[in-house]
Amino acid sequence: MKKLINAPDDVVAEALAGMALAHADLIRVQPDPLVIVRADAPIANKVGIISGGGSGHEPMHGGFVGRGMLDAACPGHIFTSPVPDQMLAATRAVDAGRGVLQIVKNYTGDVMNFEMAAELAAAEGIEVATVITNDDVAVENSTWTAGRRGVGLTVLLEKIVGAAAEAGADLATLTALAQRVNAEGRSMGMALTSCTVPNVGRPGFDLPEGEIELGIGIHGEPGRYRVALAPAAEIAAMLVAPILEDLPFQRGDQVLAFVNGMGGTPLIELYLMYRELHKLLAARGIHIRRQLIGNYITSLDMAGCSFTLLRLDDHLTQLWDAPVLTPALRWGH
Amino acid sequence: MKKLINAPDDVVAEALAGMALAHADLIRVQPDPLVIVRADAPIANKVGIISGGGSGHEPMHGGFVGRGMLDAACPGHIFTSPVPDQMLAATRAVDAGRGVLQIVKNYTGDVMNFEMAAELAAAEGIEVATVITNDDVAVENSTWTAGRRGVGLTVLLEKIVGAAAEAGADLATLTALAQRVNAEGRSMGMALTSCTVPNVGRPGFDLPEGEIELGIGIHGEPGRYRVALAPAAEIAAMLVAPILEDLPFQRGDQVLAFVNGMGGTPLIELYLMYRELHKLLAARGIHIRRQLIGNYITSLDMAGCSFTLLRLDDHLTQLWDAPVLTPALRWGH
């Protein structure tokens, strides 16, 4: 394992210390329980928006804390859900009396830990609502399974809901908005290589030179299918097809297209994939109204990418365009 | 080789097509000769700022074209200097009568190709000035060599000079400013792994599990020294020491600290390295006034990082803070 780290156990704490030093104008990092909080939290008269999950997905979620997006993020150990103490501390830190919305990616661990935190917060008299993202079309959605994973859409949802919260929306409105965004978006990812968890020291799975994993999540877990390495155009088609079918997206739809890198794939390849995505959507009469391209929800050093499509209307587009000022996303100020 | 590409020969053109589709509001891509031009170029009454170099360093330089930074960028083939035709086309596209400044990284090929372009532009009556960046302390600066390479400082210089150009400075002033920035900054980089040029298909050099290259450039070339893999704190010290000595930076200096990823290293490690850098500078009484952390001048999928320090005064700080609106850097609008 070759990484720019000291001891594997200290990676998360040291990286967060670096973040805190770098972005003291935007965020502060509270230790024990570990929480990344917007520097000026709580914001009077604003619903608090919190999220969290295992670390190793940087910049998500800590990089999205700031004006117009999250009020706090709870970073777990690498690929491990945070514990309820963290979400409770985050909730307390951001609550301004109008309640707190938890944005939770659908993983058993995340869901249960946030659920326990919500019970504890409720016992303290803080109004908490929860929205679970489950946009990953690689996983069949059945009442007999843990359901679909929350992946790329989470980034877009946090931006959009964060903008609405900044504009003063109440908890019920924000919850409904988040549910709507979740309903209107779908994702699918692939890996060229596995990733290496520092504490494990070797890649999570072996992926021979000529093979790729299709339908991966964001935790270095193997995907749904292993297929032969193919040209970018074919890989793009394999990612897009199940996304379009699932919602389904239709001719005339306007979308936000998000090409996300898994951490080890350089930008030049992501732009190349964006071109493929654009071609495939154009051929189906789907119009890309907004786009996001880059490493935003990653799996450590995994090489690969994911596509997320979110159907846009004017309202969602305005919320997407609204100013945001966080370590990882900033525009409009 | 596992990459999200179609044919190796088409990588640059296809990625640029993706960029053009994604950022049509900011840039346009002119084919044959290939040039990325600010969408609204030429800007009346503004000195044109152009740069360029081999591709494979994304987002540099194309990602820095836009308001407050570059007017045009000339992308060569991967790791290969662009040809004079491109710089000439860029110069023509951005010249608004007040001349054009070429920002050139010090590589023999880049220098010669820009030089030929400048001769051709001069023959057409366009006033052209050239500034060469050579901030890499890994290479000894001697009149007997090709001199130091231009690396990370180029990003900061393009931002600062771009801001001054946007504010209306003339060509002589901008040239002097660029020379000053170049004089006040130093960089040093390291690699955990080599990178793979698509047309070559295998890593440029072998780097065994327990070894790293110190003093690398940005073209997948081996570094100056090969040393044993070490904890982040030690690697940071190895990068900082030669930078500080060389300028030299002194107690009380204020700096812009730039932790750059080489393309395959995830953000979590870059923030961790930023913490190490911060500690080392604090111990020397050097104050980080501004920072930039992320993948900005990369070597395809190489894992590793570089540090750049630029001594700041109020004037440079203001220019750094000035609004910028490009695909890769945006703030203040």
Place this chain on the structure above:
Amino acid sequence: MHITADRIIAFVERVATSIKAERDYLTQLDAAIGDADHGLNLDRGFSVVLTKLPTVADKDIGTILKAVGTTLVSTVGGASGPLYGTAFLRAGMVIGDRQTIGAINLIGAFEAALEGIQSRGKSGRGEKTMIDAIAPGIEAFKAAHFRGIDLLEALEEGLVACEAGMQATIPMLATKGRASYLGERSIGHQDPGATSAYLMAKALVETVRM
């Protein structure tokens, strides 16, 4: 035969030791069908539990188990944190302020723990989780007890069933937890949670046997 509070402390210590010893094995099992952290998660939690045990060393069994549960909830994270945390909490609540417990109390505690896991995890048997080791273990223990067998022997019968349950997860298709994302590819691998549950059961039997 009765189990005293200091036996319970010894049991928890033995679990911590066993989890640490099998940390990499558990993580390896999780790498195959999960995210390669199960051993790390539990070891992190039980290491903190060890530092907390002295504060409850002279307390009743319910207090000890609840302290373990809260500590696991606060330190493990992932799916196994809330699940094992809830299990120990519920067991502690059922046992209350007793200083010694017998087979009947154990059955009550086990069943409360299992129910806690099932309601927190919204899961049942046959989904390739820790439940598939725990539930048959409890059933066998209970059956043996009601056949009139001695506590240790009954626990040993429970352990055999628990181990069989753990092994029976290998051919199962996962429908809960991360492994469920793999669909058919989850088949052929032993569930890490079922394995850690078996390690805990083994630690209990060994403690009682001593």
Place this chain on the structure above:
Amino acid sequence: MHITADRIIAFVERVATSIKAERDYLTQLDAAIGDADHGLNLDRGFSVVLTKLPTVADKDIGTILKAVGTTLVSTVGGASGPLYGTAFLRAGMVIGDRQTIGAINLIGAFEAALEGIQSRGKSGRGEKTMIDAIAPGIEAFKAAHFRGIDLLEALEEGLVACEAGMQATIPMLATKGRASYLGERSIGHQDPGATSAYLMAKALVETVRM
């Protein structure tokens, strides 16, 4: 013995063929001490040159060589593009509108080309570049010619010196081009540019020999 314009065309075609055949070898040499693109760069350039040749097939030698030079400048990039481009341009300028050339013209063309490379590259002998193959080659050719030897034989003597010059780059410490960044680590590797220069010289000799 004289060289006609169509022999020059044949020479350029032979260079293109040879560069394509040795593309990976040149790139491999460049990987060791540069950035692994020298073969790719030249092959890209000479492939375009081949498509341009028909437009100058019936022209004088100067026009042919200048067309090669401009095309190389516009397509090769890197360090070798301006250097070889300038070399062909300068050679073409010296030769002008001749339809046939002899040894004396060749010497003039070679020297103009070398001077073009040196002034564009701000470089001289002993810096581990293409110059270390080209300069001794020209010297040997010139010396042989002034000893009164026939053109082909003189060129062959030049080629031998050129090859020796290429090999002499192996122990050199690079002080120009990318290899110079490696410092001491540049020692022990043959310079890619010296190698491509040798391939061009070889192509010339083979064309004249035919």
